[in-house]
Every structure is written in structure tokens, then in C-alpha cells.
Amino acid sequence: MPMLADPSTRYSPFKPTPFPQRSWPDKECKKAPIWLSTDLRDGNQSLANPMTNQQKLRFFRHLVQIGFKEIEVSYPAASDSDFNFCRELLNGGEVPDDVWIQVLTPARADLIKRTFEAVAGLKHVIIHMYNATSCLFREVVFNNNREETVQLAETHTKLVRELAQQYAESHGTNFRFEYSPETFSQTETEYAVEVCEAVKKTWLAGNKSVWADGRNEERIIFNLPATVEISTPNIFADQVERFCSTISEREKCIISLHTHNDRGCAVAAAELGVLAGADRIEGTVLGNGERTGNVDLVTLAMNLYSQGYPPGLDFSDIFSVIDTVVECTGLPIHPRHPYAGELVFTAFSGSHQDAIKKGFEAQTAREKKGNNIWDMPYLPIDPADVGCTYEAVIRVNSQSGKGGIAYIVKSALALDLPRRMQISFYKVVQDRSEQTGKEMTSKDITTAFRQSFHLGGSIYDGRLVLKSFMTRDISTPTSSAPQTPILGPEQDGRPLSRLANLNLSSGHADQSPDRSYHEKDLHNVPKRLTAKILVDGKLREISGEGNGPLSSFLDALHADLGISLSIREYSEHAVGAGSDVKAATYVELIPPEVDPKDKTKGGFWGVGVDADITASGLKALVSAANGYLDGTKLQLEH
Numbered sequence: 001m002p003m004l005a006d007p008s009t010r011y012s013p014f015k016p017t018p019f020p021q022r023s024w025p026d027k028e029c030k031k032a033p034i035w036l037s038t039d040l041r042d043g044n045q046s047l048a049n050p051m052t053n054q055q056k057l058r059f060f061r062h063l064v065q066i067g068f069k070e071i072e073v074s075y076p077a078a079s080d081s082d083f084n085f086c087r088e089l090l091n092g093g094e095v096p097d098d099v100w101i102q103v104l105t106p107a108r109a110d111l112i113k114r115t116f117e118a119v120a121g122l123k124h125v126i127i128h129m130y131n132a133t134s135c136l137f138r139e140v141v142f143n144n145n146r147e148e149t150v151q152l153a154e155t156h157t158k159l160v161r162e163l164a165q166q167y168a169e170s171h172g173t174n175f176r177f178e179y180s181p182e183t184f185s186q187t188e189t190e191y192a193v194e195v196c197e198a199v200k201k202t203w204l205a206g207n208k209s210v211w212a213d214g215r216n217e218e219r220i221i222f223n224l225p226a227t228v229e230i231s232t233p234n235i236f237a238d239q240v241e242r243f244c245s246t247i248s249e250r251e252k253c254i255i256s257l258h259t260h261n262d263r264g265c266a267v268a269a270a271e272l273g274v275l276a277g278a279d280r281i282e283g284t285v286l287g288n289g290e291r292t293g294n295v296d297l298v299t300l301a302m303n304l305y306s307q308g309y310p311p312g313l314d315f316s317d318i319f320s321v322i323d324t325v326v327e328c329t330g331l332p333i334h335p336r337h338p339y340a341g342e343l344v345f346t347a348f349s350g351s352h353q354d355a356i357k358k359g360f361e362a363q364t365a366r367e368k369k370g371n372n373i374w375d376m377p378y379l380p381i382d383p384a385d386v387g388c389t390y391e392a393v394i395r396v397n398s399q400s401g402k403g404g405i406a407y408i409v410k411s412a413l414a415l416d417l418p419r420r421m422q423i424s425f426y427k428v429v430q431d432r433s434e435q436t437g438k439e440m441t442s443k444d445i446t447t448a449f450r451q452s453f454h455l456g457g458s459i460y461d462g463r464l465v466l467k468s469f470m471t472r473d474i475s476t477p478t479s480s481a482p483q484t485p486i487l488g489p490e491q492d493g494r495p496l497s498r499l500a501n502l503n504l505s506s507g508h509a510d511q512s513p514d515r516s517y518h519e520k521d522l523h524n525v526p527k528r529l530t531a532k533i534l535v536d537g538k539l540r541e542i543s544g545e546g547n548g549p550l551s552s553f554l555d556a557l558h559a560d561l562g563i564s565l566s567i568r569e570y571s572e573h574a575v576g577a578g579s580d581v582k583a584a585t586y587v588e589l590i591p592p593e594v595d596p597k598d599k600t601k602g603g604f605w606g607v608g609v610d611a612d613i614t615a616s617g618l619k620a621l622v623s624a625a626n627g628y629l630d631g632t633k634l635q636l637e638h
């Protein structure tokens with residue numbers, strides 16, 4: 001069996017310089033940094049098939065829309081298309097006045113000159129020059145010692161300054177300068193400071209303004225890259241704080257971070273780096289970039305947002321962002337990608353679903369009282385804040401529980417099932433999902449619900465179908481019976497206050513127009529009920545008596561069809577509001593042999609929905625009676 005080589009013979013640990021004076025662990029970040037998107041440069045240079053300029057333009061426009069004010073658009077000396085992209089931005093008038101275009105160049109004279117040609121005429125430009133400063137690069141790549149490396153940076157900063165002065169005057173551009181000691185996190189920090197001091201001194205020594213209007217933006221951007229992430233984020237934060245506290249004229253520097261994700265900690269490194277004193281972050285939207293990518297600016301921005309601080313970038317329509325990124329880079333987004341992945345707001349597992357369902361109920365109650373603070377189990381942000389719907393929040397498979405299933409029934413059908421009915425229906429769903437081994441979609445669940453409870457149209461009909469009914473008070477046989485306040489059925493007796501405006505007199509159970517009966521239901525007045533029902537497809541009239549319509553109907557089922565059932569549990573609620581309000585009624589029926597007190601056994605649940613409360617209750621009885629008949633071969637008396 002192959003074994004990993006002894007790592008101590010292959011790798012040596014990064015040796016951090018002790019920095020006991022660090023203060024960043026006690027800091028908090030309450031404000032967005034300056035953001036720079038390098039999607040079109042660092043992101044683009046990492047693609048097997050770099051973006052076309054058309055794709056880059058689409059991406060650029062979206063970056064502007066999101067709110068980026070600094071966008072690195074290319075490495076103009078790399079290719080004609082990189083060069084031309086800058087020209088296209090200019091000629092197309094694509095750059096808003098408040099947006100700075102950043103371009104990257106190495107510290108090489110010919111390439112710096114080409115870079116200036118590319119941006120000539122743009123209004124606001126950041127020239128970004130880099131050279132690697134770490135020992136490995138000094139020795140292996142450049143064959144330069146420390147002094148020569150400083151000199152390389154100094155000489156080319158001087159050239160950038162001169163060209164910036166010239167182009168500001170000749171082409172009306174305002175320039176700023178960014179210098180990156182590439183491989184900063186692998187560079188001895190005091191040496192990185194030494195190089196940057198030399199660069200700053202050279203830049204600030206320029207004798208003419210680099211702004212077209214003669215003003216001078218004094219501040220220089222020092223961008224500190226974790227070109228390759230080689231240590232833990234706390235070590236990076238120490239390096240950043242050391243840099244920030246050692247560099248002279250700190251007020252003349254904007255400290256920028258540029259973290260890569262080789263160890264998977266780019267976000268953490270950038271966040272701790274900000275605590276350590278950085279002002280600005282370079283990264284990409286959704287984290288494309290060399291190797292494991294650049295730091296993801298969606299995650300950073302939404303992390304801030306979820307702490308209650310404005311991020312300064314608008315990701316409220318995350319789907320359009322995803323579309324742009326995927327279509328321009330050709331790379332997919334991982335379904336678990338923070339804030340953006342298809343599954344990041346989804347719970348499959350039962351206990352998560354239960355907690356989320358309860359959380360939503362509590363959240364709704366809080367919001368009704370004017371408190372909108374999001375406080376939800378398992379969901380760090382409201383999915384709606386990034387433009388997601390709640391549909392994806394709960395999805396059902398064999399790991400799911402009753403709470404999640406009830407949530408879907410409530411979302412899809414507006415039915416708030418009583419707890420024990422949830423348990424009963426959960427078993428149905430669990431069986432089906434275990435049989436298929438697959439996720440049950442919302443449609444699968446609502447179909448299963450309708451089938452189980454014979455609800456919602458003739459395709460779901462059971463052996464009994466209620467067609468119409470009439471009730472009559474036994475003591476007051478005329479239709480001019482006195483009207484009394486409407487209360488729930490006699491088994492429960494709770495008032496249906498939200499349904500008080502329902503027309504409770506319609507004795508009609510389906511959409512067919514048989515509206516011949518208009519009598520008022522009276523609480524605690526003995527009733528006689530006559531109903532027309534289909535029994536195994538044959539129309540029958542049944543009748544019975546009781547203390548109200550439900551008990552009368554059960555009496556009729558017993559007397560005329562030999563179905564003997566009684567109510568063990570009953571509840572109802574309103575569905576909808578205003579003139580569209582309906583009643584949803586839930587009943588659990590039990591046959592005589594079942595102990596009504598042993599609620600773990602023997603019940604048949606039913607549900608009915610109707611604008612008429614009596615019809616809703618009767619439909620629920622029929623639904624439950626059908627459930628009972630589904631499990632029996634009972635011959636119904638004809």
C-alpha cells in the first residue's frame with residue numbers, strides 16, 4: 001500500500017518572526033475596506049482559456065454595477081488583447097468617472113512603457129508594479145541579492161513616476177501608484193519594509209504632479225501579497241501588523257492585501273490582516289484566481305454584512321453574479337460555496353429542518369413586532385438578502401424529519417399541520433424516499449400529501465366523495481332559525497375568531513352548483529344532517545343526528561354505511577385573508593377498538609379546506625374516513 005513520504009524529509013515548517021507586541025487579536029472590523037477586483041487580471045491569467053474581451057467587458061460592467069471603485073483590468077504588456085482591452089474601455093466610454101482602472105506591470109522598462117501606452121487617456125489609473133522580494137525568488141528567479149532587489153524596485157518606480165508625470169500632462173490622466181513586494185508573506189518582513197521605504201522615497205521624490213489637474217495624491221498603495229499561502233492566518237496578520245507599524249509616514253500609505261487560498265485560509269488571512277491594520281483588499285468575485293484562487297470578495301463582503309456592517313458591495317442579486325462569473329470564466333461554482341452555492345441555504349437533515357421551521361415562526365413573530373434582526377438556527381443570513389427564495393431552504397430526503405416536511409406542506413399548500421398529523425405524514429414521506437433513495441421534491445411531497453389525504457381534485461378521490469349536504473336544527477326546523485355567533489364544532493368548542501366572517505351557511509362541499517340550503521349552524525343545538533356522497537362511485541344520500549354537523553355526519557356514516565369512527569383530535573385555522581379566507585380543518589378519527597387515550601396507535605388523519613367552515617370540517621371527516629378505508633377491504637352497505 002502506498003504511503004505518504006515522511007513529511008519532515010520533504011517540507012520544512014514556516015518559521016515566523018516572533019511579534020509579541022501584536023494588537024490585532026483584540027481588534028474588531030466594523031467598516032468595509034477599500035475593495036479592488038482583480039477578476040480581469042489575476043482571475044483571467046489563471047484560466048486555461050482566458051476571457052475574450054467581450055466577456056471581460058460584460059464582467060467589467062457587472063463589477064461596476066456591484067459597486068467596485070477600483071478594478072484591475074489587465075496586464076497590458078502581456079498580449080495585444082490585454083492591451084486592447086484598456087483601449088476599448090476608453091474608446092467605449094465604459095469607465096464611470098469615480099472608477100479607477102488598475103493595470104499590472106513587472107519592474108521592466110519595456111513593459112512599463114507599454115503599460116502607459118495602454119492606459120493613455122483614461123481618467124483615473126492606478127499603475128501597479130511588482131517584483132518578488134523573497135529569498136527564494138531573489139536567489140532562484142532573479143539571481144539578485146537584497147541590494148539589487150531594492151535597486152530593481154527603485155529604478156522602475158522612478159520610471160513609473162516619470163511616465164506618470166508625462167502622461168498626466170499629455171493625456172489628462174490622474175495617476176496613483178501601487179507597489180507589490182510579490183511573495184510578501186515569504187519575505188523577511190523587515191526586508192519587505194526596506195524595499196517599500198525605498199519605493200516610497202522614490203515615488204514621493206517626483207518633482208511634478210501625477211494628476212492632470214496638478215493636484216497630488218500623496219498616498220502610495222503598498223499591496224502585501226500572500227502570493228502563495230504558506231502559513232496560518234495569524235502569522236500573516238503578524239506580518240501585516242509589523243509592516244504597518246514599521247513603515248514610515250503610515251498616513252501616506254494605503255496598505256492593501258492580496259491573499260491567495262493555497263491552504264484554504266485566504267478569507268481568514270484577509271480578515272485578520274484588516275484587523276492588523278490593512279485598508280484595502282484585492283480579490284476576485286467568488287474566488288477564481290491562480291491555483292486555489294484569490295480571496296473571495298463575496299465571502300468577505302457578506303461576512304461583514306452578516307455582522308451588521310455595510311459591505312460597500314451589492315450582492316443582493318447573487319444569481320446574476322453567478323451567471324456572469326460562470327459564463328465569463330467557464331468555471332462552475334461549488335454547491336457549498338459560501339453565500340453563493342446552490343446548497344448553502346439548504347437543510348436536508350431532520351433536526352436542522354425542525355430548528356429552521358421553528359426559527360422562521362419565531363422570526364415572523366419578531367418581525368410583526370417591528371424587530372427585523374435575523375436570528376435563525378443554521379442560517380447565518382436571510383437567503384432573501386442575496387436574492388434567494390425560501391424554497392431551497394428545506395429539501396427532503398431520507399435524512400429529513402417531520403418538521404421539514406411540515407414546512408414544505410405549509411409553504412406549498414398553506415396548511416399548518418397539527419403535530420401528530422405531521423408525524424403520521426412523515427412516515428409516508430420517509431417510506432417513499434427510502435424506497436427511491438432520492439430527494440423528494442416539493443412537488444413529490446405535495447402529491448404524496450394529496451394522495452394520502454385525498455385532497456385537491458378528483459384524481460385524488462377516495463372511496464367516499466362528499467357532494468353536498470344540508471343541516472337542520474332538530475328543535476328549529478325552518479330556515480329562519482335564529483343566528484348565533486359561530487363557534488367551532490362541538491368536539492372542540494374553541495371559537496374560530498379569524499373565521500367569523502365566513503359564510504357558514506352554505507351547505508356545499510364542492511364546486512358544483514347545488515346551493516339550495518342556507519341554514520345557520522348553531523352551537524350546541526342538536527342537528528340533523530343529510531349528505532349526498534359518492535360511495536365507491538355510486539351517489540348515495542345518508543343522514544344522521546348529533547350535537548353538530550360533524551357528529552351528525554359520523555352518525556350517518558355509521559348508520560347508513562357501517563363505518564364506525566369517532567373523533568380523537570380536531571383543529572382548524574384560517575387560510576388566506578380578506579374575502580378569500582378559507583378554513584382548513586384537521587381531524588383524527590379512530591375506530592371503536594382503538595383506545596382514544598393511547599395516542600400512539602390507530603388514528604386516521606384527514607384534512608378539509610373550504611370557504612365554508614362546516615364543509616371544511618365535513619371534508620376533513622371524509623378525508624380521514626377514506627384513509628381508514630384505504631387500509632381495509634370493508635364492504636360498504638348499499
Ligand SMILES: CC(=O)SCCNC(=O)CCNC(=O)[C@H](O)C(C)(C)COP(=O)(O)OP(=O)(O)OC[C@H]1O[C@@H](n2cnc3c(N)ncnc32)[C@H](O)[C@@H]1OP(=O)(O)O
Binds near residue numbers: 142
Ligand atoms: C503573482 C502574479 O500573479 S504576477 C503576474 C503574473 N502574470 C503574468 O505573468 C501574465 C502576463 N505575463 C506575460 O504574458 C509574460 O510573462 C510577459 C509578456 C509579461 C513577459 O514575457 P517574457 O518577456 O517572455 O518573459 P517571461 O515571463 O518568460 O520571463 C520573465 C522574465 O522577467 C523577469 N521577471 C519576472 N517578474 C518580474 C518582475 N516582476 N519584475 C521584473 N522582472 C521580472 C524574470 O526574472 C525573467 O527574467 P529573465 O528572462 O532575465 O530570466
Ligand SMILES: CC(C)C(=O)C(=O)O
Binds near residue numbers: 130182
Ligand atoms: C502581482 C501580485 C500582486 C500577485 O498577483 C500576487 O502576488 O499574487
Ligand SMILES: [Mg+2]
Binds near residue numbers: 290
Ligand atoms: Mg495574485
